[in-house]
Structures are given as C-alpha cells and as structure tokens.
Amino acid sequence: MAETEHHSYLRAPVAGLLAWLVPGLGHIYLGDRSRGLVLLVAITATFWTGVAIGSVQATVAPHSRKLWFAAQLGSGGNAIAAYSLHRLVSPETATSPKQPVTANWLSAEVGVHYTGVAGLLNLLLVIDAIVRAERPTVSLRGRAWAKGVT
Amino acid sequence: MTLAALFTTGIELNGAQRLLLMLPLCLSIAVVYKTIRLDHLNELPKAAAALWGTIVAGMCAVGLGLWLLFQVMV
Numbered sequence: 001m002a003e004t005e006h007h008s009y010l011r012a013p014v015a016g017l018l019a020w021l022v023p024g025l026g027h028i029y030l031g032d033r034s035r036g037l038v039l040l041v042a043i044t045a046t047f048w049t050g051v052a053i054g055s056v057q058a059t060v061a062p063h064s065r066k067l068w069f070a071a072q073l074g075s076g077g078n079a080i081a082a083y084s085l086h087r088l089v090s091p092e093t094a095t096s097p098k099q100p101v102t103a104n105w106l107s108a109e110v111g112v113h114y115t116g117v118a119g120l121l122n123l124l125l126v127i128d129a130i131v132r133a134e135r136p137t138v139s140l141r142g143r144a145w146a147k148g149v150t
Numbered sequence: 151m152t153l154a155a156l157f158t159t160g161i162e163l164n165g166a167q168r169l170l171l172m173l174p175l176c177l178s179i180a181v182v183y184k185t186i187r188l189d190h191l192n193e194l195p196k197a198a199a200a201l202w203g204t205i206v207a208g209m210c211a212v213g214l215g216l217w218l219l220f221q222v223m224v
Contacts, residue, residue, distance in 0.1 A: 034191055035185055035191060038181070038185045038191065038194070039182060039185055039186075042178055042181045042182050042185070043178075043182065045178070046175065046178040048157070049174070051157045052156055052157055052161070053160065053161050053163070053171070054160050054161075055157065055158055055159055055160035056157045056158055057158065058160060082157075085154065085157060085158070089154065089158050090158075104160070104162055104163065106163045106164070106165065106167075106168045107160040107161050107162065107163045108160065109168070110163060110168055110171050111160070113175065114171075114175055117175060117178070117179065118178075121178070121179065121182045124182070124183075124186065125182070125186070128186045
C-alpha cells in the first residue's frame, strides 16, 4: 500500500521531468507509447530543422537572444545539446552578445522561430504529461495495466 | 559534409522562402496540438490537416487584411 502511494506521488514529477528532457518521453513513461513517439518526432524535427536553417551559432545564442533562448530551453535536452554544439564549434560567440555571421538574417530569424516554437510546444507537453500522470484513467482509458496504478 | 556541418552552416533564404517555411512550422504546431487533444490517434492525420488548413487560411486572411489596410492608408 505504502509502495503504491509512493509510486503515485512520484509519477507526475517524473513524467514532467522526462517530458522536458526528451519531448514525448513523459508520455512514453506513462504507457502512451504511440502518442509519445509522435510528439518526440514532431518536436525534435521542428527544433533541429530550425537549427539547420539558421545555424546553431545564430539561433541558440543565450547572450544575444535571451528571451528566445528562454523559449528554446522549453525543449530541454534539445536546447542543451544545441547550446553544447554552439560552445564546441564557436566558444567566443556562445559567451558574448556579439551576433555571429553564419547565415543571412532571414535564415537566422526563421531558425529562431522554429526552435522557440518547439520549446514552447514542449512546455505544453510537460503540462499535459503532468495532468495525464495525475489522472491516468482519462488518457489511458481501457488499458488493463492502468487499473493497478492508482 | 559531416552531421555537425549541417547545423553550423545556415541556409541562404529569400523573403518568399521565409514565408513558405511557415507552412511546415504551422503543420508541426497542428500535429502537436492535436496529438495532445485527441483521445484516438487514428484521427490524427485528418484533424491535424484540418487545423493546419485553418491556421494557414487564418494567417492568409490576416495578411490580406493588413495589406488592404496598408493600401488604403498609404
């Protein structure tokens, strides 16, 4: 009994954390594998398409695009990986407000929009994963294993 | 070209290409939103396509309205 209560208590924060780290992983953790995979592909493809369009130096730049970087951080692991790549290939622009010239400004703007929207969409997934974790029978209606969770 | 070079060299875009790239972004938004909202994922392609069409048509309508306003005012 005590073990079940402990499991239920951790379910929502773990689902939220996993959903933030890897888009869709929170849903996969909750047993909704196909939904999680669709979300994983959609968010990850959107984020990295943006990086490919604008270049990682011009799009994931916390010092020159502070608010956009805050939005990008919503996609957790993707943003961390992209910023790590930025630091790896161009350490001087990663830590200064100077705008790198790796793409024309149109490409950089489109790239920032893609990555920022991907981050904000992932925040929606985090909230959805937490809500589904607290009410498992709503999203996992009819699944036999869900009966034993609550 | 290595995988890293794909993400460290930007693509040169013009204005029209920039606008066209809003279409896949809207599709992504529609897919994610409908994936969260729908109870049954087999309805996803149809529902996401309908939402995508609505978003694109709405943006075109807003753009046309602003363009007409600009023509009248200037």
